[in-house]
Amino acid sequence: MSDDKPEQSEKTEDPSQKRLEDAHKKGDVVKSQEVTTWFMILGSALIFAFVAPMTSAQIMTSLGDYLGRADLYEVGGPGFNQFVYGATISLLSALLIPMILLALCGIAGNMVQHRMVFSAENLKPKFSKVSPLAGAKRLFSSEALVNFGKGLFKLVVFSTIMVLVVWPDRDRLSTIMTADPVVTLELFQEIGIKIFIATLIAITIVALLDYIYMRHKWWQRQMMTVKEVRDEYKQMEGDPHVKGRIRQIRMERSRKRMMAAVPDATVVVTNPTHFAVALKYDKDMAAPEVLAKGVDAVALRIRGLARDHDIPIVENPPLARALYAGAEVGETIPAEHFKAVAQIIGYVMRLKNRSSWRSGN
Structure with missing residues (x-):
């Protein structure tokens, strides 16, 4: 047992507010990657259902204009550089809104789990990050086992979803090479929306269970020993600012x-x-x-x-x-x-x- 890291069995006391605040300042917060993934999939579904048709039309129009004048650009000449630059700008401008929506969904996925935190603690070099022994412990830890189980579960569930959604439309998909492009796009959008809906239902269960698990692990990590509680209390009692604040509160209540x-x-x-x-x-x-x-x-x-x-x-x-x-x-x-x-x-x-x-x- 390490002197500075007590065993979990010794941590019998709930964390104090100061302990929780210190953990937040260090960037140690509840974070489930599955919750963030849920928001990203939701954002992708919204983009696919509402933004993708407009974005596709904008890209097709812009590239159509450039390709229609392709014979005017000499390969290797200055006009060709202008053609590449214009096509790239048109493509990026069409993708700008989807990229912004996905970024906002990623931020929302973190904000619903904890308040905003800015910490450079995780950027500091730590020997445990490059230590083979520490890496082996993480590889065979209970958390690694849980992550493996989650990955396997998602693989099975999402594979099942793909089969259940795509299989009924196998006959329509077999004629996709000879179908009209407009009909093909409509078919892809219809099947894609079904896949997104089924995936969201499945990932909701995964995200909820993972968040509960990650919060439980985080809470266990913040728990304190009796000695830590006493030391923190002595430290706070010895702080003149804290003592002055306590005295002020007592006087206000007494008044x-x-x-x-x-x-x-x-x-x-x-x-x-x-x-x-x-x-x-x-x-x-x-x-x-x-x-x-x-x-x-x-x-x-x-x-x-x-x-x-x-x-x-x-x-x-x-x-x-x-x-x-x-x-x-x-x-x-x-x-x-x-x-x-x-x-x-x-x-x-x-x-x-x-x-x-x-x-x-």
Whole structure:
């Protein structure tokens, strides 16, 4: 067993998000060649069914024009070079759209399996690529056996498809040499479309099974040992950027919970512009509890929430500063502030009772 490559039996932990991201950066992604082949065959079928007739007509027209004036070009003369150049340009321009469609299908075949990746990792020279021992291991590996099975299966299936599709039209194909060229092209297109459809149905099954297999192999390759999980966690915990981000997330979540509790407050004690402390008290509590506190922008938000929910706001700068410095959110206020806070809460209670009495009358 190698020190830097643990045995698969030791990899018992699912890969972390960092492990998956690192694999993607190195170009180690899920990739089934059969899926790409499926898209290429689909693109070829579309080209054969819809683009090929127009492309063939364009090539025949262009070459017909040149061949019709072939006697005007002297072999070896400057005019002959112009003839070859023009015929080549006409041929390439007619094939441009099919080539672009096939390229797009090849890109789509990769994009459906994984997001875009740019990596030079696979371009780096590796001894294992030229090592006879490593080559022998790859040759007799389970993956090579699977690839051999896939190739054999496709050969059998596609041969069967060719026989089943072509055999019913064997009589028509026997007269192809004497048939009109237009009829011949139509026959070829009809049989070709049948072959493409049957092939797509077969390759769909192959591509689906191969993708599942390749994803399973890739996932196994990314799995981690317990030691790797611990080492990665220690590395991330030691990263000051990660620690700072974690601390920031915790503070944001704590602030959200704190702000969500402000509507339950009994009173908000403030220094008019800098401090705000939201307190809650009812007869079942031993002492008032601090629901939220803040300075400057946070204090402004606390006061705004208090106004939105009709919570009394009492200005008492010394008490607000003392509560902010000496009491934590979720805890009861220090005993030395009981009297001052009791007076404020009593005042708030009297205001509520007076408002209730007035509304009742």
